[in-house]
Amino acid sequence: MSRSEHGVVAAGHPLTAQAGARVLREGGNAVDAALGAMLVSFVAEPLLTGLGAGGYMLVAGRGAQPALLDFFVAAPSDQRPEGDDGGGSRAQLRAIDVSFGDAAQVFHVGPASCGVYGAPAGVCEAARRWGSVPLEDLVAPAARLARDGVVLNHGQAYVARILADLLTSTPECAALWAPEGRILREGELLRDPELGDALTRLAKDGPRPFYRGDIASAVCEWLAARGGSLSGEDLADYEAIERRPVRIGYRGREILTNPPPSAGGTLLAYALLLLDRRPAPPRLEDVVDAMAAAQAERTPEFVEGLDQDGFLERFLSTRLGATTHISVMDAHGTACSATCSNGEGSGVVVPGTGMHLNNVMGEEDLNPLGFHRHPAGRRMPSMMAPSVVMRGKEVELALGSAGSNRIRSALLQTIVNVVDRGMQVGDAVAAPRVHFEDGVLFAEPGIDMRKLHGPYGCATEVVSFGELNLFFGGVQAVHRLGEELCGAGDPRRGGVAVQA
Numbered sequence: 001m002s003r004s005e006h007g008v009v010a011a012g013h014p015l016t017a018q019a020g021a022r023v024l025r026e027g028g029n030a031v032d033a034a035l036g037a038m039l040v041s042f043v044a045e046p047l048l049t050g051l052g053a054g055g056y057m058l059v060a061g062r063g064a065q066p067a068l069l070d071f072f073v074a075a076p077s078d079q080r081p082e083g084d085d086g087g088g089s090r091a092q093l094r095a096i097d098v099s100f101g102d103a104a105q106v107f108h109v110g111p112a113s114c115g116v117y118g119a120p121a122g123v124c125e126a127a128r129r130w131g132s133v134p135l136e137d138l139v140a141p142a143a144r145l146a147r148d149g150v151v152l153n154h155g156q157a158y159v160a161r162i163l164a165d166l167l168t169s170t171p172e173c174a175a176l177w178a179p180e181g182r183i184l185r186e187g188e189l190l191r192d193p194e195l196g197d198a199l200t201r202l203a204k205d206g207p208r209p210f211y212r213g214d215i216a217s218a219v220c221e222w223l224a225a226r227g228g229s230l231s232g233e234d235l236a237d238y239e240a241i242e243r244r245p246v247r248i249g250y251r252g253r254e255i256l257t258n259p260p261p262s263a264g265g266t267l268l269a270y271a272l273l274l275l276d277r278r279p280a281p282p283r284l285e286d287v288v289d290a291m292a293a294a295q296a297e298r299t300p301e302f303v304e305g306l307d308q309d310g311f312l313e314r315f316l317s318t319r320l321g322a323t324t325h326i327s328v329m330d331a332h333g334t335a336c337s338a339t340c341s342n343g344e345g346s347g348v349v350v351p352g353t354g355m356h357l358n359n360v361m362g363e364e365d366l367n368p369l370g371f372h373r374h375p376a377g378r379r380m381p382s383m384m385a386p387s388v389v390m391r392g393k394e395v396e397l398a399l400g401s402a403g404s405n406r407i408r409s410a411l412l413q414t415i416v417n418v419v420d421r422g423m424q425v426g427d428a429v430a431a432p433r434v435h436f437e438d439g440v441l442f443a444e445p446g447i448d449m450r451k452l453h454g455p456y457g458c459a460t461e462v463v464s465f466g467e468l469n470l471f472f473g474g475v476q477a478v479h480r481l482g483e484e485l486c487g488a489g490d491p492r493r494g495g496v497a498v499q500a
Helices: 014-025 030-044 119-130 135-148 154-162 171-177 193-205 214-224 232-236 264-276 284-296 300-305 311-320 404-420 425-430
Strands: 002-004 007-011 054-061 064-071 094-099 104-109 241-243 246-250 253-257 323-330 335-341 387-391 394-402 434-437 440-443 461-464 474-481 484-488 496-499
Touching (some): 007 014, 007 030, 007 474, 007 484, 014 030, 014 135, 014 323, 014 496, 030 054, 030 119, 030 193, 030 323, 030 335, 054 119, 054 387, 054 394, 064 119, 119 335, 135 193, 214 232, 246 264, 253 264, 264 404, 284 404, 323 474, 323 484, 387 404, 394 404, 404 434, 404 474, 484 496
Parallel strands (some): 002 496, 440 461
Antiparallel strands (some): 007 496, 054 064, 094 104, 253 387, 323 335, 323 394, 394 474, 474 484
16 A cells, blocks of 8 residues: 555556656646556556557546546447358457456457457547646657566466467467467566557557558458458547546445446446445445345346436436546545556457457457447447545545456445445455355455355355455555545555555
C-alpha cells in the first residue's frame, strides 16, 4: 500500500504505476497520469490491453461534473452466426482452454474474434477533454519502452504461460512471444519496435490513421485476407462517447459507475442496492446472495435491453423500487478510474502497425446469447466497471478491476470491505474473495465455507482455490483518508501503488 498527500496511482504493473506517478510529480492532473500509465500498460501489459483494445474512463472530483468516456470495442458489420458462412469465406472462432489452476475457462480467438477497437480514439479524446500535458510527452516513455524492451515480471510471465496456445496461434504473434520456439519466460526481454512506432504516430497524428488512414487500411486488409469481418466503414464510423455514469446511494455515499450499454456497472449497482437494504456490515451470505441475484438478472432480455434508452432506470426501479485497470487520485481531489481490455488478444498481430487486435467478439462472457449476434456498431456489453465512491463532494474511493465476469464480484467485495467493514484499502483489496456464477461458488482460501453450507442453498457446487488467484480479478484502488491518499494494487495480478 502506498500513501501520499500529493497523488497516488494504482495499476497492474510497476512500470505502469510509475509512469502515472511521474506525470503527477511533473504537474499533470489525474487524467494525464491515467493516460501516461495507460500508454505504458500497452507495452508492459500487452496481453491485457493495447492499441487494439477498448475501455472506459470515469472522471470525477471537486467541482468536476462526473463523466464516463466509453471507448470500448464495438461489433463489426459483416457478422454471421457460427455455422452460417453466408456463401462466403469467413473464418471460424478458434477455442483455446486456459487453466487458472483450480478452474478453467474457454476463450475464442482468431480473425473472427476481432471487434472495432477503441483505445486510440479513447486516449486522444480523454487528452482533448481533460488533459493538461501534451500527448507527445505522455507517449514518449511508452514508445521508448516498446523499442528498448520490457523484462517480463512474474505476473506477465504467468499470463503468457497460460495463454501459450494463443501466443503461438499465428506466426506474427509467435515472433513476438516465442522468438526461439518457446514462450518467453520471467526475466526475458519482450521488444516490440512496431508498437513504439505506432504510439509515436498516435501522438503525432492523433486517431485518424487508426480509423481512416493507412493503419486502418492495413488492419482491414490483413483481416479480410484471413476471413475477418472488420471493415473500413466500421473503423471510420467509430468514436469515443461520453456517457452519464450510473449514480446510486449506498451507506450514505454515492457510487458512480459504468452505465449501459455496459453490463458490469448496472449489475454492480443492483447488488449494492440489495445490500444497502440489509444491516451493515453484510454477512458473507448476504454478499453471495447479492451476487446470485445479479447473476440471475443477466437474461436475454437484459442483454438485449442494455442498448435501449432509459434501460437503467427501468431495470432498477422494477426490482428495487484477459483486462487491466488504473486508478488515480491527484492532490486537487480529482479521480480518474480507467479500465482497458484486449480480452486475451486474438492472436492476430497486424504487421507494420504494432497492433495485437482484441478477441472481444469471441468472449463468451460478453456474448451470452451466442457469437456474432450484436448489431453493427453496438458497444459490446462489457463487465468492466470503473467506479468511484463519493462522500459528500469528495472522492473517497476510486477503483476498478480486471477479471471478466469476476469484475463485478471483486468490486462489490472491495467496496463492502472499505465502506462497511472499515478496512484499510490494501487489506480490502487483498482480502480473500468469492464469486458466484451459474450455480457454482468459487472461493479463495481464508473464506469460512462453513457459513455457506447447510441452509445456504443457491450454490450447487463449490470450487475452493488453494491460493489467491488472478481468476478473482485484479482490483486497483486509491482511497482518501482526510487529506491523505492511500493506494493499493491487487497482489493477484502483480498490482502496485506508487505515490507521486
